[in-house]
Amino acid sequence: LPTMVPSCALLLLRLCALPSALAAAASDVLVLRDSDFDNSFVGEVSLTLLRCSLFLPLARCAHCQKFAPEYERAATRLKGTAILAKVDCSTSSKTCKRFGIKRYPTLKVFRNGKEFAIYDRSHSEEGIVHYMQKQTGPSSVVLHSKEDLDAFINHSDASVVGFFPNGSNTHLVEFQKAASTLRENYRFAHTVEPGLGLLHGLEAEGVLLFRPPRLSSIFEESVKKYTGPINTSTLRRFIKHNIFGICPHVTKENREKLKGRDLLTAYYDLDYVRDPKGSNYWRNRVLKVAVQFQSRGLSFAVANRREFERELEEDFGLDQLDGGGFPLVTIRTREGHKYSMREEFTPDGKALTRFLEDYFAGRLKRYLKSQPVPEYNKSLVQTVVAETFEEIVSDPEKDVLIQLYAPWCGHCKNLEPKYNELAEQLSGDPSIVIARMDATANDIPSGYDVDGFPTIYFVPARKKHKPVKYEVGIYLTQQSYFFGILYMP
Ligand SMILES: *[C@@H]1O[C@H](CO)[C@@H](O)[C@H](O)[C@H]1NC(C)=O
């Protein structure tokens, strides 16, 4: 029996390769080999790119091709602050084996020569520079004066500042501990200078969270106060709860932190570097409406439309012409339900208000990415699309086996004859449905995780809320009868 097939996407990554010619030009990326890996951590922090061999032409790996120059530029910008390095796994296999490198490129962060974290964020120059700058220096910056404080909080990200009395202070120690744990995500500073907290309404010791100045508005406080007991978990909770405010600027960097909410996002030509005023013009229009609805469990955000262009198109079917130059508005719920505002955004906020009223009244039609519903077809394997998923797969009377596949996935093609054969063998039983859906062209309902193709679920009759994923070992369960046939040699 074959084991569960690995993700096709992962296999593609394994083929990533770069020609050495790219590295030959003057470069600030340090090249590390097995022989010198352990002796080369000169700086406090270094980010090491471990990359694969050179046996495939560059054209085969679009991602590596795009990434290499970004990494070079990031290295140049970080010179003197952090070191970016790379290892070629084809010639330095010992190092790559030691660090368990399985796919390329893999990025790991080393602090003082020790592995500290896996870098799994944006593979862009900006993303890497931003992250590494945050990693260097102390986890909590010491502030000595009002000028220090003003300079620290004048930043594009929020700032967390602890105010403590001078002298040995266990609370300060706890604060620093928390800062070193949470530094990957937030910016910390502290001070023992008397009177600084008072400038922001803090009378005794405590922690203040300053939202980024560019996002300050009349609709909410730009400073939040915490005076409870300090440890990593209380501080983390306080920050998480307050860091975003009513309407944060969501980017590819911070979007993960906004997951798990019902989120409305307004997309427009937001650009806080070139046009802060224009960026806040629309944000304030959103905020004005948001404050009226914020108690109802929906979160709000603004974003740069260009940054999320692909997603708007693929997930919401919105293209460049939609919105007529005004903000585009979408809602994505934590269950993955999607809505988009079809009416044009009006500066008075009335269109947005109507959209929200319809949303809360359940009057909006969900947007479903779906292939057209196929004509009735007597073939034994049913073709399911997003629009018929509910009707066919969630039919309470039927035992359904649903295969989620991708058209480009070789494993899926190999499985096809077997899958058809299974459908044929079971075709006599009207209570059984064997089905498949192209998971790249249709939305997958929540409850169905897909982490590789094909992914197969058994959805038992009358237990539709409990789809069972095919996994090695499932033969031992009640479903053995399906999978046993499916994977018979
Ligand atoms: C904040 O920083 C910007 C540059 O990043 C500077 O132009 C501005 O004057 C600073 N504002 C304050 C209040 O220090």
Ligand SMILES: *[C@@H]1O[C@H](CO)[C@@H](O)[C@H](O)[C@H]1NC(C)=O
């Ligand atoms: C804190 O206390 C130390 C030693 O007791 C002293 O040298 C320092 O000036 C004090 N700092 C402030 C800001 O009062």
Ligand SMILES: *[C@@H]1O[C@H](CO)[C@@H](O)[C@H](O)[C@H]1NC(C)=O
């Ligand atoms: C942190 O402080 C809170 C409140 O005092 C307490 O309930 C919690 O157990 C503490 N957590 C740790 C890890 O010390």
Ligand SMILES: *[C@@H]1O[C@H](CO)[C@@H](O)[C@H](O)[C@H]1NC(C)=O
């Ligand atoms: C039925 O579907 C199968 C597989 O999708 C396809 O090969 C076949 O041509 C279809 N038949 C009709 C009559 O549409």
